Amino acid sequence: MNKENNLQSNPLKVKGSFRDPSGSLYIKDGILYRKITSVYHEHYKYAKNSGLYEALMKEGLLIHHYEDEPTVIVPQKIPFISYPYEWCFSQLKDAALLTLKIQKRALDFDMILKDASAFNVQFLQGKPIFIDTLSFEKYEEGSPWVGYRQFCQQFLGPLLLMKYRDLRMNQISRIFIDGPPLDLISTLLPLRTFLNPLSVFHIHLHAKSQKKFGEKRNIPTWRISKKNLIAFIDNLESGIHCLTLKKQKTEWQNYYQKTNYSELAFKDKKRIVGEFLETLNPKTVWDLGANTGEFSRLASQKGAEIISFDIDPMTVEENYLEIKKKGEKNLLTLVMDFTNPSSGLGWENEERMSLTERGPVDAVMALALVHHLAISNNVPLSRIAEYFSKLGRHLIVEFVPKTDTQVKKLLATRKDIFPAYEQTSFEKEFSQYFVVNRRENIADSERLLYLMKKKSYD
Amino acid sequence: METFLKENLILAIFTIFFLLLSPHIASAYIDPGTGSFIIQVVLAAIFGLAFYIKLSWRRIKKFFTRYSNKTNIKDSGPTRQHEQGK
Numbered sequence: 001m002n003k004e005n006n007l008q009s010n011p012l013k014v015k016g017s018f019r020d021p022s023g024s025l026y027i028k029d030g031i032l033y034r035k036i037t038s039v040y041h042e043h044y045k046y047a048k049n050s051g052l053y054e055a056l057m058k059e060g061l062l063i064h065h066y067e068d069e070p071t072v073i074v075p076q077k078i079p080f081i082s083y084p085y086e087w088c089f090s091q092l093k094d095a096a097l098l099t100l101k102i103q104k105r106a107l108d109f110d111m112i113l114k115d116a117s118a119f120n121v122q123f124l125q126g127k128p129i130f131i132d133t134l135s136f137e138k139y140e141e142g143s144p145w146v147g148y149r150q151f152c153q154q155f156l157g158p159l160l161l162m163k164y165r166d167l168r169m170n171q172i173s174r175i176f177i178d179g180p181p182l183d184l185i186s187t188l189l190p191l192r193t194f195l196n197p198l199s200v201f202h203i204h205l206h207a208k209s210q211k212k213f214g215e216k217r218n219i220p221t222w223r224i225s226k227k228n229l230i231a232f233i234d235n236l237e238s239g240i241h242c243l244t245l246k247k248q249k250t251e252w253q254n255y256y257q258k259t260n261y262s263e264l265a266f267k268d269k270k271r272i273v274g275e276f277l278e279t280l281n282p283k284t285v286w287d288l289g290a291n292t293g294e295f296s297r298l299a300s301q302k303g304a305e306i307i308s309f310d311i312d313p314m315t316v317e318e319n320y321l322e323i324k325k326k327g328e329k330n331l332l333t334l335v336m337d338f339t340n341p342s343s344g345l346g347w348e349n350e351e352r353m354s355l356t357e358r359g360p361v362d363a364v365m366a367l368a369l370v371h372h373l374a375i376s377n378n379v380p381l382s383r384i385a386e387y388f389s390k391l392g393r394h395l396i397v398e399f400v401p402k403t404d405t406q407v408k409k410l411l412a413t414r415k416d417i418f419p420a421y422e423q424t425s426f427e428k429e430f431s432q433y434f435v436v437n438r439r440e441n442i443a444d445s446e447r448l449l450y451l452m453k454k455k456s457y458d
Numbered sequence: 459m460e461t462f463l464k465e466n467l468i469l470a471i472f473t474i475f476f477l478l479l480s481p482h483i484a485s486a487y488i489d490p491g492t493g494s495f496i497i498q499v500v501l502a503a504i505f506g507l508a509f510y511i512k513l514s515w516r517r518i519k520k521f522f523t524r525y526s527n528k529t530n531i532k533d534s535g536p537t538r539q540h541e542q543g544k
Contacts, residue, residue: 020487115488144502149494201501210493222499228506232498235505 015350020115022134036071036134043111043137044071052109052136061102063124063131075133079284079305083352084118084154085174086334086342088316089162089245090324091128092170095121096155098128100237103145107230112139116147118154118173119352125329142223145233149210152202153179156240160199163243164190167313170335177346182207198239245317261445268443269398273367274298276396276438276451282362286391288338289369293319293331299365300331309336338369339377356390364392367449371400374421375410381420381429389433395452399426404446423448 014025014032022040026033036044047053056062065075084092095118103113113135120132145151154173157180161169165188172180180188186207193199224232261269273295277285282304287296290308292315299306308331310316319333336342336355345352366388373379388395400407402421411418420429427436434452441448 022487144490144495144498146488146490148498149491150488152494201497206494206497209497210491213493213496214491222496224499224502225506227509228502231505231509232502234509235501 015348016119016346016352018347018351020132020134031074032077033068034065034073034075034133036073040134041071044134046138047109047111047136050109050111052106052111053133055109056102056105056130059105060127061098061105061130062133063122063129065133073133075131078122078124078131080307080332080358081353082123082332082334083173083342084158085171086336087170088313088320088333088335089159089167089170090317090320091123092118092155092159092162093240093243095128096151096159096240097237098130099151099155100233100240102130103233104230104237106136107139107226107233110139111136112143112145114146116145116151116154118179123332126323126327126331139226141226144224145229149182149206150179151236152182152206153185155179156198156202156236157182157185159240159243160193160196160203161185161188162313163245164193164199167245167317170313174342174345177351182210198236198243202236202239265442265445265447269367269445269447269449270295270298272440272442272449273365273396276449277302277304277363279438279451280363280394280396282394284361285363285365286359286361287365287367288336288391289366289372290319290333291315292322293333295365295367296331296333297328299363300328303330304362305330306332308333309338311335311337338373339379359391361392363394363396364388365396367396367398368400368406368447370397370426371404371407371410371421375407375418378417381426382432385430385433389454393454395430395434395450395454397430397450397452398442399423399448399450401446401448 011026011028011033014027017023017025021037022043023034023036026035053062053065057064063076063078065073068074084095087095098121099113099116099118103116106112114137115132115135117132120130120135121128122131123129153176158170158173161172161180169188182203186204189199189203194204277299281302282299285296285299285304285306287293287299287306287308290296290310291312292310293308296306296308308316308319310319310333313335316333316335322328323331323333341355342352344350344354344357370381370384373384374381388397401423402408402411402416402418430436430450430452432455434454436450436452438451439448440450
């Protein structure tokens with residue numbers, strides 16, 4: 001599904017794996033390997049022999065791996081790599097709590113997490129899981145948690161910004177790949193966060209301390225006892241555990257209640273999409289503009305691995321909580337704005353993959369989305385068709401004509417500069433990239449559903 | 459009771475002294491940052507102490523609860539016998 005799938009007879013280095021000298025990732029014959037370098041051998045052996053790896057894997061906290069050679073491991077494959085700027089509040093919160101839980105378990109085995117990158121957490125079968133097997137090093141009594149600043153920048157800061165400022169602040173991690181600087185987080189947080197001990201200690205005072213002592217390059221001669229370190233981690237853990245989100249009103253909430261469909265139209269749409277999915281029987285599906293995942297679940301119930309993308313972090317939050325509640329294993333929900341989807345980020349723009357690089361999938365669903373892209377964002381229909389053809393081998397797409405009240409609303413406050421936005425042009429433009437297999441009218445509405453197959457794909 | 463207080467006092471002094479001992483920082487591939495390190499040491503000491511106080515308070519409370527329970531039990535002898543009889 002992602003570029004790790006590419007069949008290569010020669011090892012292909014994973015571009016995002018260069019920061020930590022403990023090991024390097026490469027792909028050979030479609031299998032992801034991790035070579036452990038000599039600087040990490042001692043720590044790896046210790047983690048293995050102390051029983052830490054076994055315990056963490058048993059508890060479902062750490063990704064499974066097996067040894068291909070004594071210094072080469074093969075980690076379990078993650079079907080889809082997602083990034084913190086694509087997560088909703090609770091996803092980031094769960095990832096933060098997982099990191100702290102692992103830190104405490106590691107200390108039980110006299111080891112410590114040497115970093116605290118949010119990129120070390122992925123979502124697998126509905127749950128967060130730690131993927132960096134080489135993140136542990138031998139704990140020496142007195143040493144601090146080196147990754148504390150990183151933890152505050154990548155987890156705590158964005159969480160507090162989302163809670164106290166705006167949910168859309170998750171996007172700040174997209175600008176600052178190592179997490180936003182603490183002084184910026186401190187400036188952006190509202191005054192009332194000075195009443196919250198968690199933000200006072202770990203953000204505001206932390207930022208002040210950085211400002212005051214940042215110039216000094218010599219680390220003071222202090223030690224942290226293990227007991228104090230555990231109390232410190234406990235404090236962060238209980239503080240984050242208590243961070244809850246007040247429901248913020250957003251544009252796309254209660255979307256299904258606000259639509260112009262009749263009950264009959266909604267049922268018929270579900271029936272047609274269900275039939276299309278039955279015909280395709282896809283293994284992997286991306287639902288673009290999925291809202292809370294009503295239609296995504298039609299695919300997930302048929303056993304497909306599905307990702308529900310939506311622009312609204314609150315609907316993604318609702319969907320994630322539902323996934324958690326029901327224990328749904330093959331559904332992942334992520335925040336994504338398709339007018340500006342995740343691009344390649346970091347060093348050479350290759351450290352973090354773009355969304356397109358993480359595809360294509362068997363089927364893309366774009367229900368009630370095209371009119372938003374074409375009219376609200378002025379994207380020509382041909383460009384929409386071209387982009388969809390890069391993402392999936394099949395397409396289930398809905399066309400909502402100008403006569404529909406939802407489209408009328410979009411055009412109500414602007415000049416209609418979209419003469420090409422009509423059914424014949426839609427079919428013509430999409431036919432450049434796809435073969436239309438089926439077209440169905442949704443009962444009791446003017447909307448149309450299409451099942452298409454990418455032209456160059458057999 | 460005296461031994462209990464003495465033991466915990468030694469532990470408290472030990473904790474504070476521990477902070478002021480020799481330099482210690484693991485070699486790492488990321489920079490911990492001097493400011494982040496200092497605040498971590500200070501906060502860890504505060505939270506460590508808070509935890510110690512909480513724990514000691516619980517022990518003291520437990521000690522007195524047990525003591526008063528014993529007194530109550532002594533006062534109400536027949537009930538105790540009844541309970542023992544069970």
